[in-house]
Amino acid sequence: MTGVNRVSVGGSRIDRSKEVRFTFDGQSYTGFEGDTLASALLANGVTLMGRSFKYHRPRGCLTAGSEEPNAIVELRSGARREPNTRATMAELYNGLDAQSQNRFPSLKFDIQAINQLLSPFLTAGFYYKTFMWPSSFWEPVYEKFIRKSAGLGKAATQADPDTYEHSHGHCDVLVVGAGIAGLSAALSAGRSGARVILVEEQVAAGGMTSTATDFIDGKPSDEWVAQALDELAGMANVTVRTRTTLFGYYDHNVLAALERVSDHLEVPEAHQPRQRLWTLRAGQVVLACGSHERAMVFDNNDMPGVMLSGAVRAFVERYGAAPGKRVVVCTNNDDGYKTAASLHKAGVEIVAITDARAEPSPAAKLATAAGMKVQCGVIPHKAKGRHRVSAIALQRTDGSSAEIIECDCVAMSNGYSPDVHLVSQTGVAPVWREDILGFVPDTPIRKERSAGACKGTFELNACLQEGHQAGCDAAEAMGFGSGDPGSAGTADEEEITAPLALWRCPGKGKAFVDFQNDVTAKDIQLAHQEGFVSVEHAKRYTTLGMATDQGKTSNVNGIALLAEARGEPIPDVGTTRFRPPYSPVAIGAFAGHERGMEFQPVRRTAMHACGEKLGAVFVEAGQWLRPQYYPKPGEGVMEAIYRESEQVRKTAGICDVSTLGKIEIFGEDAGEFLNRLYINGWKMLAPGKARYGLMLREDGYVFDDGTTSRLADDHYFMTTTTANAARVLAHMEHASQVLWPDLDVHFCSATEQWCGVAVAGPNARAILAKAFGDAIDISNEELPFMGVREFKWNGATARIFRISFSGELAFEVNVPWSYGEAMWDAIWDAGQDHGLIAYGTEALSVLRIEKGHVAGNELDGRTTAADMGLGKMMSSKKPFIGQKMAARDGMIDPQRATLVGVKLKSGASRLRGGAHLVADKNIANAETSLGWITSVCDSPAMGCWIGLAYVRGGLSEHDGKILYAANPIYEESPAVEICSPHFFDPKGERLHG
Amino acid sequence: MAEFETVHPLGDLDQLLADHAHHGEGAPGVQLSIRTQAACVQLFSRKGRHEDVAKALKLNASPGVASASKSHTALPLSPGQWMVTSNQSADRLAAKLQAKIKDMGYVSQQGDARVCFRIAGPSARDLMARGCRLDLDESRVGTGFCAQTNMAQVGVLLHQISDEPAYDLYVYAGFARSFFHWLSHTAAQFGYRIDKL
Amino acid sequence: MHQIDCPWCGTRDEAEFQYQGDATVQRPKPDADEETFFRYVYARENPKGWHVEWWHHVAGCRQWIKVVRNTLTHEIDSTGGPQSKLTKPDEKGGTKS
Numbered sequence A: 001m002t003g004v005n006r007v008s009v010g011g012s013r014i015d016r017s018k019e020v021r022f023t024f025d026g027q028s029y030t031g032f033e034g035d036t037l038a039s040a041l042l043a044n045g046v047t048l049m050g051r052s053f054k055y056h057r058p059r060g061c062l063t064a065g066s067e068e069p070n071a072i073v074e075l076r077s078g079a080r081r082e083p084n085t086r087a088t089m090a091e092l093y094n095g096l097d098a099q100s101q102n103r104f105p106s107l108k109f110d111i112q113a114i115n116q117l118l119s120p121f122l123t124a125g126f127y128y129k130t131f132m133w134p135s136s137f138w139e140p141v142y143e144k145f146i147r148k149s150a151g152l153g154k155a156a157t158q159a160d161p162d163t164y165e166h167s168h169g170h171c172d173v174l175v176v177g178a179g180i181a182g183l184s185a186a187l188s189a190g191r192s193g194a195r196v197i198l199v200e201e202q203v204a205a206g207g208m209t210s211t212a213t214d215f216i217d218g219k220p221s222d223e224w225v226a227q228a229l230d231e232l233a234g235m236a237n238v239t240v241r242t243r244t245t246l247f248g249y250y251d252h253n254v255l256a257a258l259e260r261v262s263d264h265l266e267v268p269e270a271h272q273p274r275q276r277l278w279t280l281r282a283g284q285v286v287l288a289c290g291s292h293e294r295a296m297v298f299d300n301n302d303m304p305g306v307m308l309s310g311a312v313r314a315f316v317e318r319y320g321a322a323p324g325k326r327v328v329v330c331t332n333n334d335d336g337y338k339t340a341a342s343l344h345k346a347g348v349e350i351v352a353i354t355d356a357r358a359e360p361s362p363a364a365k366l367a368t369a370a371g372m373k374v375q376c377g378v379i380p381h382k383a384k385g386r387h388r389v390s391a392i393a394l395q396r397t398d399g400s401s402a403e404i405i406e407c408d409c410v411a412m413s414n415g416y417s418p419d420v421h422l423v424s425q426t427g428v429a430p431v432w433r434e435d436i437l438g439f440v441p442d443t444p445i446r447k448e449r450s451a452g453a454c455k456g457t458f459e460l461n462a463c464l465q466e467g468h469q470a471g472c473d474a475a476e477a478m479g480f481g482s483g484d485p486g487s488a489g490t491a492d493e494e495e496i497t498a499p500l501a502l503w504r505c506p507g508k509g510k511a512f513v514d515f516q517n518d519v520t521a522k523d524i525q526l527a528h529q530e531g532f533v534s535v536e537h538a539k540r541y542t543t544l545g546m547a548t549d550q551g552k553t554s555n556v557n558g559i560a561l562l563a564e565a566r567g568e569p570i571p572d573v574g575t576t577r578f579r580p581p582y583s584p585v586a587i588g589a590f591a592g593h594e595r596g597m598e599f600q601p602v603r604r605t606a607m608h609a610c611g612e613k614l615g616a617v618f619v620e621a622g623q624w625l626r627p628q629y630y631p632k633p634g635e636g637v638m639e640a641i642y643r644e645s646e647q648v649r650k651t652a653g654i655c656d657v658s659t660l661g662k663i664e665i666f667g668e669d670a671g672e673f674l675n676r677l678y679i680n681g682w683k684m685l686a687p688g689k690a691r692y693g694l695m696l697r698e699d700g701y702v703f704d705d706g707t708t709s710r711l712a713d714d715h716y717f718m719t720t721t722t723a724n725a726a727r728v729l730a731h732m733e734h735a736s737q738v739l740w741p742d743l744d745v746h747f748c749s750a751t752e753q754w755c756g757v758a759v760a761g762p763n764a765r766a767i768l769a770k771a772f773g774d775a776i777d778i779s780n781e782e783l784p785f786m787g788v789r790e791f792k793w794n795g796a797t798a799r800i801f802r803i804s805f806s807g808e809l810a811f812e813v814n815v816p817w818s819y820g821e822a823m824w825d826a827i828w829d830a831g832q833d834h835g836l837i838a839y840g841t842e843a844l845s846v847l848r849i850e851k852g853h854v855a856g857n858e859l860d861g862r863t864t865a866a867d868m869g870l871g872k873m874m875s876s877k878k879p880f881i882g883q884k885m886a887a888r889d890g891m892i893d894p895q896r897a898t899l900v901g902v903k904l905k906s907g908a909s910r911l912r913g914g915a916h917l918v919a920d921k922n923i924a925n926a927e928t929s930l931g932w933i934t935s936v937c938d939s940p941a942m943g944c945w946i947g948l949a950y951v952r953g954g955l956s957e958h959d960g961k962i963l964y965a966a967n968p969i970y971e972e973s974p975a976v977e978i979c980s981p982h983f984f985d986p987k988g989e990r991l992h993g
Numbered sequence B: 001m002a003e004f005e006t007v008h009p010l011g012d013l014d015q016l017l018a019d020h021a022h023h024g025e026g027a028p029g030v031q032l033s034i035r036t037q038a039a040c041v042q043l044f045s046r047k048g049r050h051e052d053v054a055k056a057l058k059l060n061a062s063p064g065v066a067s068a069s070k071s072h073t074a075l076p077l078s079p080g081q082w083m084v085t086s087n088q089s090a091d092r093l094a095a096k097l098q099a100k101i102k103d104m105g106y107v108s109q110q111g112d113a114r115v116c117f118r119i120a121g122p123s124a125r126d127l128m129a130r131g132c133r134l135d136l137d138e139s140r141v142g143t144g145f146c147a148q149t150n151m152a153q154v155g156v157l158l159h160q161i162s163d164e165p166a167y168d169l170y171v172y173a174g175f176a177r178s179f180f181h182w183l184s185h186t187a188a189q190f191g192y193r194i195d196k197l
Numbered sequence C: 001m002h003q004i005d006c007p008w009c010g011t012r013d014e015a016e017f018q019y020q021g022d023a024t025v026q027r028p029k030p031d032a033d034e035e036t037f038f039r040y041v042y043a044r045e046n047p048k049g050w051h052v053e054w055w056h057h058v059a060g061c062r063q064w065i066k067v068v069r070n071t072l073t074h075e076i077d078s079t080g081g082p083q084s085k086l087t088k089p090d091e092k093g094g095t096k097s
């Protein structure tokens, strides 16, 4: 037998033949397979499991489930350390290592328990009142203090070694909760033929039914549950997922659930994730998520050993773990008697049962008949004891004191609150039912219905019927009305006597409402006195219900106390709205696979391996990886870039330009379509020719640029910038589908069909002629500047474009993806006698800056075509997108900043992008700024640092003048000369070579 | 000149297969295959000629269902657009299609732009559920179902090729390695075998 | 998470779409005056309730589809292709069944 408090009866979830060793705060214990950490500790006689958040009061577990506010621990260690885990949900495994939280240096002796003595200062709104001023203290002083004293556990500091994954589920009927109502619903919906998913947070089904006292169809309830699960398992259209918490109910019946695949293991099995996040799309939802028992609010009601009645019952029935040897049951409803009966059956001594109600209910009479001592009209006054309860002082409801009873466990029940979290997430406001003292869901907004305890139905027979009906209705709504749902199970009729409202057992001490956030009954009164009378205000002021348990056990008590303070009925106070997640979800589960290298997919070009072989350093360009530069051994970044750009102009270079967006455009009206997209004309472009094009957005600013070729009368081939490829395609789809559906134009992305290289430099033609041999004649006569040819190369269709971004004699060659490496190799081999080098995006940028070509830095979404010096491209002979707005006064203002070149003269060793140009280097501010530098490079061709910039008044005002490039970050303002942006070969003689 | 060789977007497939030898105990739940040769041609019908093109090629013009003939399979992409796949050469397929539709539409080769992954085996549907948002239950869709969607943040053209079930996933070439990484990582829990197709 | 019924692809998750704004605005004829274009580009209603919107099905059929959606409740009343004429429920005269 493991544990002093283990009883021989019950224990439906444990396997007594399998002992499991674990440690808590360094102390070794033994439990059984199937135990939770909480049940195993209780079985070992350990009730002190944590310290409270604010006052650091000793706490044991209050509940047996996910609503647990007290027993919150750190599980595991090292990279797998997981703070804020509920001991009531942590399933035991061999070697489990748990630490208590909120204590220093130890759980038994906690220094900050002195906060209790300071408690007059730690009342509601304490943080708001204390940490107000001076504001300079907010971050450096107050935040540190608050974090240290208020922070829950510590997160692991190493990367999580486990994996998390996502999965998608679809069903006609989603049933949430495998209690009696949920099982009933799943059975009837499943039998009707609907596709059913049943999710259950716990490891086992059955909910709060007592395995000791409840009978269904003449059998003990656990036998009925097992039979129901068997039947469900036999239906191909039904899936049951346990250890799965439905935590979010979103729009359009999309729900999210967390499956704890491996949390019950020390480490996940090979290739299994730790947790799986399910996105469930359900036709209809049946909410059967049960209810949460409420605590009685009496002095020291948070003492270890004082627990909810249903939890005491669950520990005994599920785990054979008695929370005490001498139990007092304090109740205001019939549930306490169920617990008493269950404990009695397990041989645990019931010292007394107190019932707030004056008249003995039928359940009370049964208990009395069984020999138990029932005191009616009696309620708790105060729990006594140090680290655990040793006695309970009672009082009569008329205010007179009653006896003090020695005990080591108090099982309290203040009634059950239907669990309306999920339905509240859908926007349904709960309505108050005085007969059950609980909020129940109002009319559904979504395709959902509630059944069982979450709807305020507590009688077993009614739960069976209601679940069955909900399953039938949901299936029928999905078109399975003709299926045979079978009949509902029946339980022995039981009569439930209404509970008695008991929101505060009179007393002067600390009586807790919200255990996790240490909110007392007094705090709520205080909040009310100070004017926080709205439930939403009082919640935030006192932090009631704002802990990770979202006040599952405390909200109704809190609302009732606020109502009392306001002197109003509870429905007038109303409830706060619950939001997802129902219970905390690890960030890792949300991320799933999308972390580290899988954070987003990586796009590789066809010639990626060619770059790798040459030692390229890659840079991210959106999702693409592009060779940034190719350092030689011992070469630094700047040297490599300088060498590459210099060598291209001397001999030749090859550059992977596969990432440019490529779009094949077909149709009779393709030319007209391009005319409307681009600012310049396209209809006169002859087949076999390419043209540079510029697109505006509707607001008149420049959108994108690129070269587009006409391959046939009704076939064009567009290129876009790498960054805007997807946006341009979407823009074109808008234009063709929405604006001009009558145009005969068809297009598709060909970005990955084709890969491409640019070969630039004086030797480019010789190299390509050698590489492609007889396949194509690329002489100036056959392929003049801006010429385009299609040819066959090794059986593949290839396209060659005589275009230049570098200002050199240059070609771009496209081949299908699978030919990419072969093409690169062929050109590379051919170029070895011609001084061919590979150049990356940095050298590409140097070359284009030297030519004054605009790129991403200049296309910043705020510039007009005229700002870039391309105003003359705007055709006046045809309408195009952005035309009207580009003509507005502000867009053609001569004082707009326009493109110029800048040369570094003195004052710094280099230029920097982002510097602002000012006339007086001593007065650099927003008012004196004349413009800004967009791109810079160390130019081999010019022998100095140069850059492109936008300057108000442009070249006409500043040509040849000296301005200062103010950069307050580097505290420098070098002198720069303003010049034409066409630094190198301004007449463009080289590219016609 | 070096001997001519085309390269698969996943690189050296033999090496890849060797690196991803059989995972997991017992019979594998998933059979992954990578298609090495697939002609893909995107077919556009001109304005007002959707029905004519569909008739000329005996294509299904409505969404979500592929039409298969001996020589090729056509997956409807959007009104008037299909992706036609075939085991014959891409050039020949494109030429044949263009000849049949004459001036009623256009063809554009897409075979190099896409990599085809085939997912089969008893856990194929479960594997799909890890990344695919669509309802692939046998009560909803069967052989011939096709759709464009996203899996693991990557655009996918999906085609159910048998009731077993087995799926062909066409993924853009640039994403192929990333997608394969996700696929093999996720398939490991079912145990998988991998092959060329 | 919205489930949007694409007229071509069927019901799909909102993650497959890009929201593209107000679908009630009409691009003016090219010869319209500057003020008209200004309103087309910049002026938008921001209705609380029913709205007709563009959702671009980027991960699916790549159609720009119209969606009649309630900006308050996220309820979707109807969807249609790029050239469809959709009516908001509160303009149909009478309540939505």
Ligand SMILES: [Zn+2]
Pocket: C006, C007, C008, C009, C010, C057, C060, C061, C062, C063
């Ligand atoms: Zn679609």
